Amino acid sequence: MTGPTTLVLALLLPLVTSLWVALTGERRANLRDGGMVALGALLAPLLATLVPAVAAGGRPRLELVELAPGVPLVFELEPLGLVYALVAASLWPVTALYGVGYLRGHHEHHQTRFFVFFSASISAALGIAFAGNLATLFVFYEVLSLSTWPLVTHHQDEEARRAGRVYLGILMSTSIGLLLLAIVWTWSATGELAFRPGGILDGHVDDGLLPVLLGLYAFGAAKAGLMPVHRWLPNAMVAPTPVSALLHAVAVVKAGVFTILKVVIYVFGLDLLTRTGASIWLMWAAAFTILAASLVALTKDHLKERLAYSTIGQLAYIVLGAALATPDGLLGGGLHIVMHAAGKITLFFCAGAIMVATHRKKVSELVGLGRYMPWTFAAFFVGSLSVIGLPPAGGSWSKWFLGTGALQAHQPALVAVLMISSLLNIAYLMDVVGKAFFLPPPDTTVRAGYREASTLTLVPPLITAGLSLLLFLGGAQVVELLRPVVGGVP
Amino acid sequence: MIDAVVQHLPAWQVVLPLLGAPICILLRRPAWAWAWTVLVTWATAACAAVLLRTTLDGGPWIYEMGGWPSPIGIVYRVDPLAAFVLLIVSGVGAVVSLYARRSLTAELQTTRHDLYYAAYLLCLAGLLGMTITGDAFNVFVFLEISSLASYVLVGLGPDRRALTAAYRYLIAGALGGTFILIGIGLAYQMTGTLNMDDLAQRLPPVSHSRTVLVSFAFITVGASLKLALWPLHHWLPNAYTYAPSVTSAFISATSTKVMVYVLARFAFGIYGEPFAFEELGLGRPLLVLALSGIYVASAVAIFQTDVKRLLAYSSVAQIGYMILGISLATPAGVAAGVLHLFNHAVTKGGMFLAVGAMAYRTGSTRLEDLRGVGRVMPVSTLAFVLGGFGLIGVPLTAGFVTKWALLEALWAEGLWPVAIAVLLSSLLAVVYVGKVVETAWFHEPSEALRARAEAPVDLLLPAWILVGLSLIFGVWGAWTTGVAREAALRLLGGA
Known part of the structure; x- marks a missing residue:
């Protein structure tokens, strides 16, 4: 099977799954859900077949149609996109499995509609990962915003309506008002929109305007949650937990940082940013977001909101990696897409499992629950380790590279920011683990006699927690895959 | 013969x-x-x-x-x-x-x-x-x-x-x-x-x-x-x-x-570009009126309580985009305006047909009577929503192709503040389209509405043909853009 064919198949697979879900429907729920997970499990192996070719320097490419003269819809897979696609593809079937358990445990309505949009948004995420130019990336970026809106507003009540307004309001206004503007600007200045190693902007845009253009991209891709355009993410937490786990910790938010990484590497180019210093302000904007989000997370008692602010902080790590514009910084950013995904999805899975089993949503209500749900909280502990960046979890690698990247950029102060942030991460995440394991349960908890949630909601967090540990061992492979991207040579 | x-x-x-x-x-x-x-x-x-x-x-x-x-x-x-x-x-x-x-x-x-x-x-x-x-x-x-x-x-x-x-x-x-x-x-x-x-x-x-x-x-x-x-x-x-x-x-x-x-x-x-635009300077007044029209009419559309009226004000705004393109008096600008003639015709036509299908079943086009219509008539509502995406200019709809052409033309003339204004104006469309979507989606349908069924095929099909065209030419936008450019070039070239 050739590379381009695989790309098409990979894009179609989630859509086929969507169709399958729609056709089988609520009355054949077991068939629907079984088929969905089975189809979903095919995606990652399918993409994995592309790894050897891409690692060897191949760039599977497929040009479809011309959206406007000179602006084709084109897919071209490079290592960074492959890594992002693999992350989304591997975690999708696990989340689908979890989603089945979660929605059934909660007796949610309209499960078919939920899974239709859920699967479709994976296709949009893959479109972003495969995008071969800025226009294609923008197309799927918008599709992803729109296809996840029905998931955010799934409950169709007043709260969902409000959250939906904030969600689309921020994501659409930034993407149309800033991102599209930046793309039009780039197009007018350079006459092309392609992603080229080494960048396309050099010599086309006045040096003094480069920071402005970079800002349009960085805030235009509001899915990256850079403050002050981060408000949509905590709002999106009203969605059912599988959405928060896969989309608002992995696929959607990573689409934002992925966009920024791609733009820095393939539109600006590292040399241009290093020479002009156009991205120095962005380092500090990211550093501010890292610290501020962690501080806000400390104040949140609602577990999912705390995790959401944690995500905002962790995304800013990746933006920081991009802004450093040094090889190690970008490697760290790319790695963190993977590491944070595995860690944070585990935390969300656990939060959802706790909700299903005990209907508790606040950290203060989790006191002593560890002895009733040991596996869930053990998984939470491992996920926390990875997010904090401690061995033996995968997150340690990305933080390491980010640190050395900051030194390469001669910004030792940023290393301090990273360390302070890690301490803050410990404070707000270990707080949960500590309360659950080391404090005695109050009487109400003892009387209720809680047990672990159903198998379908318990197994996925264990899988992803295991994955976080495996990534500690496998980090080097990801680094090797990504290294050609930052080396400047394809 | x-x-x-x-x-x-x-x-x-x-x-x-x-x-x-x-x-x-x-x-x-x-x-x-x-x-x-x-x-x-x-x-x-x-x-x-x-x-x-x-x-x-x-x-x-x-x-x-x-x-x-x-x-x-x-x-x-x-x-x-x-x-x-x-x-x-x-x-x-x-x-x-x-x-x-x-x-x-x-x-x-x-x-x-x-x-x-x-x-x-x-x-x-x-x-x-x-x-x-x-x-x-x-x-x-x-x-x-x-x-x-x-x-x-x-x-x-x-x-x-x-x-x-x-x-x-x-x-x-x-x-x-x-x-x-x-x-x-x-x-x-x-x-x-x-x-x-x-x-x-x-x-x-x-x-x-x-x-x-x-x-x-x-x-x-x-x-x-x-x-x-x-x-x-x-x-x-x-x-x-x-x-x-x-x-x-x-x-x-x-x-x-x-x-x-x-x-x-x-x-x-007939009068010619040198006379109308260079000598009389028709371009700037048209540009200002078009841009004001886009903003004022879109803002008015937001406050409408009748869907057809909302679409009517949206039309006034969309006409602004056509005139905006023409006001540039460059081949690229006129092409963008001409392109929008087509793109808006199929989009808005399809939306009016979709609303007509709702009116056929419910007897009303008032928003308060259409609460929850998305659950009763999903196919008509989807046609309306996809058309609405076109008004906003979401990629893969014809509206995006226009917007792209228009932005390109504005930028080429160095009118980037106008380009930014055009981009921001899309957000008003997000609001008025979103208002209809929320009405259709976030309400339980009334008893009377619940008794209705989806509109018959002979109403749905034409609506979907037009909305479908707006999607098709949102993807194959290069073809329509090419025709519009050719048309604009020949018009300006006097050929």
Whole structure:
């Protein structure tokens, strides 16, 4: 099977799954859900077949149609996109499995509609990962915003309506008002929109305007949650937990940082940013977001909101990696897409499992629950380790590279920011683990006699927690895959 | 035989619907009159398709009516721009005609159906005639044919307010028509010809006379009134709101578009870009009015409580994008404006048809009566929402292709603040489309609504054809953009 064919198949697979879900429907729920997970499990192996070719320097490419003269819809897979696609593809079937358990445990309505949009948004995420130019990336970026809106507003009540307004309001206004503007600007200045190693902007845009253009991209891709355009993410937490786990910790938010990484590497180019210093302000904007989000997370008692602010902080790590514009910084950013995904999805899975089993949503209500749900909280502990960046979890690698990247950029102060942030991460995440394991349960908890949630909601967090540990061992492979991207040579 | 038909294609283009109209009345029965209308409109659309093909390959087609050469006879003049507009008008006319039968049954007593179809074909003939003719006075004649017919089409609305709406439309339309006539008369006085090509030759030498200035002013204002350029749009919202669903869809997709074409034809093709834009500086005022119209009308649309009225104000805003493109007077800008004629016609036409389908089932287009309609009529609602994406300019819809072309043209002129304003204006569309989506999605349908079913296929199909076209040409946007560019180049190049 050739590379381009695989790309098409990979894009179609989630859509086929969507169709399958729609056709089988609520009355054949077991068939629907079984088929969905089975189809979903095919995606990652399918993409994995592309790894050897891409690692060897191949760039599977497929040009479809011309959206406007000179602006084709084109897919071209490079290592960074492959890594992002693999992350989304591997975690999708696990989340689908979890989603089945979660929605059934909660007796949610309209499960078919939920899974239709859920699967479709994976296709949009893959479109972003495969995008071969800025226009294609923008197309799927918008599709992803729109296809996840029905998931955010799934409950169709007043709260969902409000959250939906904030969600689309921020994501659409930034993407149309800033991102599209930046793309039009780039197009007018350079006459092309392609992603080229080494960048396309050099010599086309006045040096003094480069920071402005970079800002349009960085805030235009509001899915990256850079403050002050981060408000949509905590709002999106009203969605059912599988959405928060896969989309608002992995696929959607990573689409934002992925966009920024791609733009820095393939539109600006590292040399241009290093020479002009156009991205120095962005380092500090990211550093501010890292610290501020962690501080806000400390104040949140609602577990999912705390995790959401944690995500905002962790995304800013990746933006920081991009802004450093040094090889190690970008490697760290790319790695963190993977590491944070595995860690944070585990935390969300656990939060959802706790909700299903005990209907508790606040950290203060989790006191002593560890002895009733040991596996869930053990998984939470491992996920926390990875997010904090401690061995033996995968997150340690990305933080390491980010640190050395900051030194390469001669910004030792940023290393301090990273360390302070890690301490803050410990404070707000270990707080949960500590309360659950080391404090005695109050009487109400003892009387209720809680047990672990159903198998379908318990197994996925264990899988992803295991994955976080495996990534500690496998980090080097990801680094090797990504290294050609930052080396400047394809 | 075939040759004879093809040879006289420009004539058939207008004669078919013009002579088809009285036959509707002879046929009398609603079903027969409808079938005849469908036949005629599709044949007309086929003519336009062939004309577009022919003119894209070769130069303009000058057709002498009755074999009389100008200046004695009247000529029809088909260039790519005219053919493109012909295809838009007749294509929408053909698709909407499929929809008419069932929709009218609910909104109009059956004894009047034949009259409605006759007026529909007359209106179509008038619009096509205005587009195809190469004679300035002929423009006025066809303008009046289409206008008179469209007052009837609006006045036959199910609500008595349709009558006052039609009356206002008539007053505004008569004013606009008269202005254009005065303008043409003054130009004739100075040049002694009504043939457009001759006018274009003879006007420049006398262009400094006050008469020519006044004639151009009358034509510009008259056309702006008819095309509902803000702030001359007051006739439009009521006319679109209270007309039958079929009329709203047909008129909104065609009549203002043809007037935009007429304005472009006179400004570029007759008076010429050097006179109209360089000397008189028409560009900036048009740009300011267009941009204000986009913002004001979009903002007003947000506060509407009736979906058709909301769409009507949105139309005023969308017309702003077309005029904005034309105001640049560059090939890229005019191409963007021309492109939006097509893109907006299919998008808005499809949306009006979708709303008509909802009205057919619920009997109302008020937002409060459509609460929860998304759960009862998902297929119609989805068509509306996808159309709405087009108004916003979401990628993969035709609206995005326009926006891209327009931004490119603005940027090339260094007007990046205007480009930013255009981008931000999309957000207003997000709000008013979102308002309808929220109404359809976040409410439990009322008891009365719950008893309704999805609209029948003969209503859904035409709506989906138009919305489908907006999606297809959102993906294959390079084709429509290419045609629009070619049309704009030839218009500006004077070829």
